[in-house]
Amino acid sequence: MAFVASQHGCWRKPPSASRVNTEFLKPRLVGKRFDAHSIPVEVLKDWAAFEGLIVEVARWLYLEQFPRRKRTPRGFTQNFSIHLTQVESGSAVPVLERPLPQGSLVHDAFSEWFDKARDRVLDTIDAASKGQSVDDLLPKPLLAYFDQFGRFLREDERVEFTRATAANDVVVYDNRVRKTLVLKSATVYRTEESVRGSMSELNMENKTFTLKLISGEKVTGYFSEELRDAAHSALGAYGESLVMVEGAVVRDQSDSRKRIEQVTRIEPLDALDVPARLESLALLRDGWMDGQGLRPSPSGLAWLSKAWTDAWPDEAALPYAYPTPEGGVQFEWSTAEASLSAELDLNTRVAEVLVSRTADGEVLEEARLELDKAEQWEALAGLVQRYTEAQNGTA
Known part of the structure; x- marks a missing residue:
């Protein structure tokens, strides 16, 4: 079964036959995890974030063109979404398409802005990858959206976009480019990581913990109610065994860990890990x-x-x-x-x-x-x- 990304970050079934799809983008995912022409589910979250970025850039471009307007017209984003319809070979190549509701005049009126937004996003990524200024391409508040897009990419992975202007015009997006773009608008950026250490402190009321890393550094984290028992067990094992914490690690410009957010897993480690x-x-x-x-x-x-x-x-x-x-x-x-x-x-x-x-x-x-x-x-x-x-x- 194929799944599609909605602008609300959800994945659902493909559209009904009343819609006709048109190709919006066909990036290539490069890395060992994609060699089997498949995409891990966690990576799909990146493309829901990408859709949100396109929507916000389209809004901004429209208001730049019509500065007297305070907001985009009603229905501006109503018919825009990106659907993952298939994964082609060649590492993993997700085919991202837009559904075109038949007879939709609203869609025809606004669709060009989403194409322009896609092109502007690719121009911004290309400039950052080449060490060029992006100041005239996107405002800083929009650059913050890159903190969500590509968070699940590993160090040896990248996304290659081919622009419509030329078959060999490849735009590369990886962790280095992502970090560059996010830090243009913020003092920190986030990466999905597995962190090892000892649970040294726990605040059950605030749902926070202190993880003493193997290096001796201490970092604060936040856990959900679902991980309450796992966090408590990890504290009880302090001094005896290490734990692995998975989540969004917040790093500063020098790559120092500041805190751990959105923790998804707390797991005890074998003594011989x-x-x-x-x-x-x-x-x-x-x-x-x-x-x-x-x-x-x-x-x-x-x-x-x-x-x-x-x-x-x-x-x-x-x-x-x-x-x-x-x-x-x-x-x-x-x-x-x-x-x-x-x-x-x-x-x-x-x-x-x-x-x-x-x-x-x-x-x-x-x-x-x-x-x-x-x-x-x-x-x-x-x-x-x-x-x-x-x-x-x-x-």
Whole structure:
């Protein structure tokens, strides 16, 4: 079943046969999550926000053209909405169409303003991506709408718009562009994130909490009544286990976290949670081991954390994670029968894997895995499961 975005941010069934659709926009979503030519449901929220942006820009353009008017005519937005009718291949290409009510004179009178609004929005994104001024393109209050559009994009993802002027005229929208536009009109911007730390304080009356991050920094968050029990349980686990909080993280111009809003999830973490351990390794400095030992690359650790989250199966055992003196990371799994280690070079993304018998240290298996490839992660997980499941008697 196809869903459509309404100007109220809802998703519903496509229009009836009494409406004829016309293509409004066909962006291309680029990133690993879109490789299967599908779009995660959370990303659809971005396009509801995009529709709201188009509506507000259309209103502004109309009033700029007719400055004596205080508001747009009645029915100006009544027949405008964007419908997601299909997803084409080529990464993921959502086809966004406008329904055209048959015989609607109001729609014909105002439709050009929404086309102009779309073009102005793309001009603004293009200017920001090229480091050019956007001051003459949109007023600052409208730039604030970009805080909602693209919030669910990850660091390795982007939207590519092709303008009607030329097939190779591609406008790129990503987190960097979004941040640039939002900070033109505000001192903070928001990103959807998963944050790890310890719940150190809880105010049940105000529904606020204080999360002590792995770095030692403290950040305030707000939780809903539905997450009351989860927040209380997290406070009770303070000092024993970490939690993961998902929500809209408010960051300032220097990217410092200010607070967490619209929290959707509070979940306890396993003591061996790998992303949490890698975040703690990022705090190391050169000389961390008796004056020796290189600091692991922050960008390498960020890559490893994301790769682990994307690739490691829930049913596979978690390792202990240690820094290596050479600036890498070593994963270790141990059972009564065997020990398995994977020493990872963060620069080459190659892991040297060694399996040895616990009793006498005899080498049972060796492997060299290139962990920038999904199938190599599958090989590592398969190796770990084979030995750990054998220990548990499930092989």
